Amino acid sequence: MGRAPVRVAYHTFGCKANQYDTERMRQELEARGTRTVPDGDASGTVHVVNTCTVTNRADADARRLIRRIRRDDPLARIVVAGCSAALKASQYRAMDETSEVVPGHDPVAVAQAVVGSGLVQLELRGRDLHEVDREPVGAELLLQRKGAARGWLKIQDGCDRQCAFCATRLARGRSRSRSMDEVVEEARLLARSHAELVLTGIHIGHFGLDLSPRASLGELVARLLDQVPGVRLRLGSVEATEVDDLLLSLLADSDGRLVPHLHMPLQSGADPVLRRMRRWHTREMYRVRAWEITERLTVGGAAPVGGVPVLGLGADIITGFPGETEEDHAATVALVEELPYTYLHVFPFSPRDDTVAAELEREMPVPQRVAGERSRELRDIVQAKGEAYRRARAGSRARVVLEGKGRSALTEDYLRVAVRGPLPPDRRGIHEAELVWDDGELWAVLGEG
Numbered sequence: 001m002g003r004a005p006v007r008v009a010y011h012t013f014g015c016k017a018n019q020y021d022t023e024r025m026r027q028e029l030e031a032r033g034t035r036t037v038p039d040g041d042a043s044g045t046v047h048v049v050n051t052c053t054v055t056n057r058a059d060a061d062a063r064r065l066i067r068r069i070r071r072d073d074p075l076a077r078i079v080v081a082g083c084s085a086a087l088k089a090s091q092y093r094a095m096d097e098t099s100e101v102v103p104g105h106d107p108v109a110v111a112q113a114v115v116g117s118g119l120v121q122l123e124l125r126g127r128d129l130h131e132v133d134r135e136p137v138g139a140e141l142l143l144q145r146k147g148a149a150r151g152w153l154k155i156q157d158g159c160d161r162q163c164a165f166c167a168t169r170l171a172r173g174r175s176r177s178r179s180m181d182e183v184v185e186e187a188r189l190l191a192r193s194h195a196e197l198v199l200t201g202i203h204i205g206h207f208g209l210d211l212s213p214r215a216s217l218g219e220l221v222a223r224l225l226d227q228v229p230g231v232r233l234r235l236g237s238v239e240a241t242e243v244d245d246l247l248l249s250l251l252a253d254s255d256g257r258l259v260p261h262l263h264m265p266l267q268s269g270a271d272p273v274l275r276r277m278r279r280w281h282t283r284e285m286y287r288v289r290a291w292e293i294t295e296r297l298t299v300g301g302a303a304p305v306g307g308v309p310v311l312g313l314g315a316d317i318i319t320g321f322p323g324e325t326e327e328d329h330a331a332t333v334a335l336v337e338e339l340p341y342t343y344l345h346v347f348p349f350s351p352r353d354d355t356v357a358a359e360l361e362r363e364m365p366v367p368q369r370v371a372g373e374r375s376r377e378l379r380d381i382v383q384a385k386g387e388a389y390r391r392a393r394a395g396s397r398a399r400v401v402l403e404g405k406g407r408s409a410l411t412e413d414y415l416r417v418a419v420r421g422p423l424p425p426d427r428r429g430i431h432e433a434e435l436v437w438d439d440g441e442l443w444a445v446l447g448e449g
Contacts (some may be wrong), residue, residue: 005035007045011069012060014052016200016236016438018082020152021105022050023145023349025081028107029388032115034148035074044075045371046114050105051084053167055350059084063095070097077110079113081105087354104171107140132422141186144193149403149428150410151194155183155220156201163267164278164356165318165349176208180220184227191231195401195429196259196410197224198234205242218246225250225257232412233258234429236318240264240289241281252296256399259412260297261312264290269332273324276360283335290339298340310393312342312413315379320349320371322360327376336381341413342389344382347374391413394437401446402427407434409444417444 008029012022025048026036028311037045047069051062062084069076081102089103100113125390156177159169167443190197199221201207208215217238224233235258243251243262250258264286268274290313295310319333336344348371351358393415400409403416406423409431411415417435420443425432433444 005033007037008034008046008309008418009037009039010050010244011014011039011044011047011065012050013058014054014083015197015202015423016152017154017202018052018158019080020048020142020145020154020200021107023152024105024107024140024143025050025110026146027142027144028111028140029114032111034115037213041087043073044077046077046079048110048114049078049080049082051080051082053082053084053087053171053352055352059088060225063092066092066095066097068344073171076231077114081110081113083168086171087167087252094181096360100326113249120252123308130312141157141182141189143189145190149194151190152200153183153187153190153197154178154200155204156207158201160206161203161280162278162316164276164360165321167352167355170354172202175203175210175440177207177209177211177215179211180208180215180223183220184223187224187228187231191228194231195307196232196234197228197271198236200236203239215244216244217242218244218250219245221258225254230308232256232401234261234414235263237263237265239281240266240286240293243289243293245315248293248296249295256412259312259414260310261314261412261414262293263314266317266332266335268321268324268328269335270324271331273321273328273332277321278356283331285340287335294340309410310396310413311340311374312411313340314345314414315341316345316347318347318349318377319374319403320366320368322349323364324349324366324367324371324374333377333381336378340385341426342386344378346378346382348375350370390442391437393435394442396435398433398435398444399430400433401430402445411435411444415442417442419444421445421447 008098010022010026012019036336048067052058064080069078074129077099078097079100081097085092085101090202094099102109102113156175158173158175185306187197204217207217207220251260266286267277267279269283294311351361398411400411402409406427407419418441431446433446436443438443
């Protein structure tokens with residue numbers, strides 16, 4: 001009798017790029033004969049912890065999970081990888097609970113830490129694994145995001161910006177784009193299992209700037225729309241100032257294949273704070289472009305479904321950034337009230353070691369209580385705006401992707417809705433639905449209605 005396959009459980013912190021990286025690790029390890037299991041499936045499992053380092057709290061959350069795993073299963077082996085491991089490898093190696101540390105996201109390095117040598121899907125290319133700038137973005141194509149209706153399609157890694165609050169660029173290195181041929185080929189593979197693909201990375205607006213010849217995000221999307229039929233596309237987080245006219249035309253004129261949804265980080269609506277954050281845009285630059293996009297998609301643009309123009313619009317905002325005054329916060333509130341946001345991700349400032357913002361906090365701190373109050377105010381505002389938008393969508397039609405067991409769905413404009421009525425025999429694909437408001441909730445009723 002042969003040996004039982006190594007059981008591996010995966011734990012992912014952070015963004016879609018990290019989730020994509022975990023899928024690459026899983027695919028590499030399964031190719032070497034391992035079996036993926038849920039957390040806590042059996043004792044003696046190998047646990048791969050893919051860490052995030054967006055804040056010190058994210059580091060602490062990873063350490064807390066590592067200790068819990070070992071407490072629950074003294075026989076577990078724990079392999080730590082990801083952004084936090086890239087910056088704090090020595091600290092993770094010093095933990096008694098940790099078996100191996102991979103500083104970064106290389107799936108081959110993770111696989112070798114788990115099972116040692118064997119079948120290799122990715123070549124190490126003879127590089128120093130500690131040089132994150134040379135870590136490959138993706139040489140082996142991802143086939144599937146297991147158990148998910150929507151697939152992640154990572155198009156680049158790293159970032160060339162130097163925002164004062166961000167340590168991710170330190171962990172991920174400079175911006176590196178995948179070739180367009182490679183992205184298109186992976187999209188074709190993922191489209192066999194997923195009705196929707198989300199273009200993700202660390203700074204997708206810089207896609208193609210490092211390629212020869214240079215390319216752009218809009219050019220990539222145009223090629224994907226042309227060469228990967230039968231799947232709809234969604235942009236991950238993209239800066240408002242990097243939504244160029246080609247990209248805007250594709251959003252407006254692709255008949256919903258590039259869905260009308262944009263997540264455009266704002267961080268603050270006050271110029272003094274934006275300067276301290278080392279953001280490259282002003283409040284007015286963001287505001288003007290946000291309205292240009294909104295007017296093109298909801299007034300002059302082609303409506304995706306049933307003649308009703310729709311746009312899901314989101315942003316990230318940090319409250320209580322060092323030096324933020326009441327006047328600064330009021331400027332952010334005014335901008336949030338003005339723009340047609342349907343949701344926001346709002347976070348009180350939390351410092352990250354080795355960033356400019358950590359130094360600023362020592363010089364001009366904002367009390368956590370104040371930062372929390374400002375976050376709650378913004379969340380209350382956008383909650384009301386989001387509910388008004390959902391109510392306005394009632395009575396119109398949508399194209400939805402079914403998630404989970406089919407009783408939840410995601411619309412093109414990024415509304416997660418409950419599903420009513422009999423489910424189709426094949427839950428894959430894009431489904432037509434009528435949106436109805438009932439008992440304080442937006443529902444998707446499948447079929448022609």
